[in-house]
Amino acid sequence: MNSQVRDKTFWQKIMIVVALVVLVVNGVYPLVWIFLTSIKNELELTQVPITYFPQTPNFGNYAQVFQAQPFARFFLNSLVISSLSTVLCVTVAAFAAYALARLRLRYRRIISIIIVAASMFPIVSLIVPLFQIMRGLGWLNTYWSLIIPYATFSLPISTLVLTAFFQGIPEDLESAAMIDGCSRFGALWRVIVPLAAPGVVTAAILAFVNSWNEFLLALTFNSAPDMKTVPVGVMLYQGEFSFPWPLISAAIIITIIPIMVLILIFQRRIISGLTAGGVKG
Amino acid sequence: MRQPELSTAPRSQTRGATFLARFVSGNLRDSELAILLLAPSVVLLVGIMLYPMLNVFLMSLRVQNTLEPSMVTTGFENFSRLLADKRFLDAFTRTIWFGFLTVTGSFLIGLPLALLANLETGWRWLVRVALLLPWAMPQIITGTMFAWMFNSQYGVFNDILVRLGFERIYWLIRPDSATVAFVLTVIWKTSSFVALILLGGLQSIPLELSEAAQVDGATSTQVFWRITLPLLRPAIAVALIFRTLSALQVFDIPYAFMSAGASQSLETLGVYVQKQTVEFTDFGYGSTVSLGLFALSLVITVIYLRFIRPEES
Known part of the structure; x- marks a missing residue:
């Protein structure tokens, strides 16, 4: 339901504008504040009363981020892990979603419940057994210790999104392709795959964001200095008693850049993916 | 939901053919296809979530002596x-x-x-x-x-x-x-x-x-x-x-x-x-x-x- 703004009275419009401004400011202000902090000098931070805009903007902190810790390596680690887990997740989810959306199965309901129930397991409880599994497989401090779990954690939401998407593609298209001589797989490849691309992009973005942001497993499984991911890396700048906030803020900004880019480009897709989860339940 | 029609591939490739032959020609039965498609998800979910959870249940029976951490017994303590x-x-x-x-x-x-x-x-x-x-x-x-x-x-x-x-x-x-x-x-x-x-x-x-x-x-x-x-x-x-x-x-x-x-x-x-x-x-x-x-x-x-x-x- 989309109410038309132009039908409202003048005062209602003013209230709406104010409310919208509050909404936007609310979403954005922490990031703005962190950015401002990141270009200040350490000295300036300890002034009372605090300053809002830096007296002399100093972007040196950003260079320092890479010098104080192997942040470029962290970034690479996160990039590889998030990308590969996303690819794995979306592929597996697409298979499952196709089965759930298209094939008439008696146990379809149970499968859906299992998939949703899996997202209800407290992940923090799984740390120890997963740690032992990873140690047994020799995957600790490698990329795989995170790729496989991350793919699994995003599996429920990706399957949900893709199932909703596949259900929206008319069956007749496949039937037509098969009447024209395609096999089952052929119909899948030539008809479904091109049409499902938007849904796949949406599911991929959701999986990527979840993987990029994950902290607990990354902290526990990949503790070797050169295998850490970016969220873990950000916490390293804190000393025993010192908190170099400009440095930490710069690291935070760098961490968020890929996500910001994704949001700005794909906001429509992300929202449609998240809201599809709400509608289909 | 209308079931899509079977392919017009020759009978020899569908009825009575072995699983392998059906797989190669891309004409698996629905139930077989379903198992194939759902298997990876099930494997991942069981391996990363279900099996570790069972492990948690087992491990909670592992009692470690707080004063002597190397002593480990089994029980409900x-x-x-x-x-x-x-x-x-x-x-x-x-x-x-x-x-x-x-x-x-x-x-x-x-x-x-x-x-x-x-x-x-x-x-x-x-x-x-x-x-x-x-x-x-x-x-x-x-x-x-x-x-x-x-x-x-x-x-x-x-x-x-x-x-x-x-x-x-x-x-x-x-x-x-x-x-x-x-x-x-x-x-x-x-x-x-x-x-x-x-x-x-x-x-x-x-x-x-x-x-x-x-x-x-x-x-x-x-x-x-x-x-x-x-x-x-x-x-x-x-x-x-x-x-x-x-x-x-x-x-x-x-x-x-x-x-x-x-x-x-x-x-x-x-x-x-x-x-x-x-x-x-x-x-x-x-x-x-x-x-x-x-x-x-x-x-x-x-x-x-x-x-x-x-x-x-």
Whole structure:
């Protein structure tokens, strides 16, 4: 339901504008504040009363981020892990979603419940057994210790999104392709795959964001200095008693850049993916 | 749902052919195809979630002597220790209380946000970005950011308070104000998530319904309470269960706050599990504590399925 703004009275419009401004400011202000902090000098931070805009903007902190810790390596680690887990997740989810959306199965309901129930397991409880599994497989401090779990954690939401998407593609298209001589797989490849691309992009973005942001497993499984991911890396700048906030803020900004880019480009897709989860339940 | 017709491939390749022949020609039976397609998901879910969970059950029977950590026996002592563990009971009640506050708060803020975001304005992309940002930010970073803003001496919030003429608040240091700071931070982050789910629900409500009601003389308020809200029930239910379960497990934000110097009064169940298993390396007891968390999640899920979602067809 989309109410038309132009039908409202003048005062209602003013209230709406104010409310919208509050909404936007609310979403954005922490990031703005962190950015401002990141270009200040350490000295300036300890002034009372605090300053809002830096007296002399100093972007040196950003260079320092890479010098104080192997942040470029962290970034690479996160990039590889998030990308590969996303690819794995979306592929597996697409298979499952196709089965759930298209094939008439008696146990379809149970499968859906299992998939949703899996997202209800407290992940923090799984740390120890997963740690032992990873140690047994020799995957600790490698990329795989995170790729496989991350793919699994995003599996429920990706399957949900893709199932909703596949259900929206008319069956007749496949039937037509098969009447024209395609096999089952052929119909899948030539008809479904091109049409499902938007849904796949949406599911991929959701999986990527979840993987990029994950902290607990990354902290526990990949503790070797050169295998850490970016969220873990950000916490390293804190000393025993010192908190170099400009440095930490710069690291935070760098961490968020890929996500910001994704949001700005794909906001429509992300929202449609998240809201599809709400509608289909 | 109309079953797509079988391919017109020659009979020899379908009826009576072996599995391998059918696979190669791309003409598996539906049930076989289903198993093939669903297998990877099942493998992953069982391997990463189900099997480890069973392990947790087994490991909670592994009792480690607190004075002599190398002595390990099997038994139920971990459970009796759990029920007597004050730190656990504190974390337990604290987690439930925090959960209640943050879930309620995120809905109180999320619903108006969703309604606002649903309006048609020229600035929709800005609204969308503002709604997505809190959701997309890593939790650990959200925690760190807000810990900085709540800093007693150099934080923004205290600065604004002082400029408005109020007293400084020692946010993170005192338990009660630390709770407020924590709850506000979680609400900031999660009201976007709730808003997004509710937005989906709102967008699926046909415009004609509210228009028809208004033609019949209903006011906006009546339209909201009598039409919008009831139709939003499925979306509210979904947002509720996801929000509640993640509120029970919350780890990153309290961890960030506590790393920045907050009092231990913020220790939630998730944090306590991590401390016991990773920092104290008492795997047996850590598993027992996490069973406490799992039991809580289970109860909440059962309540949800029984009372809030009984209309599952």
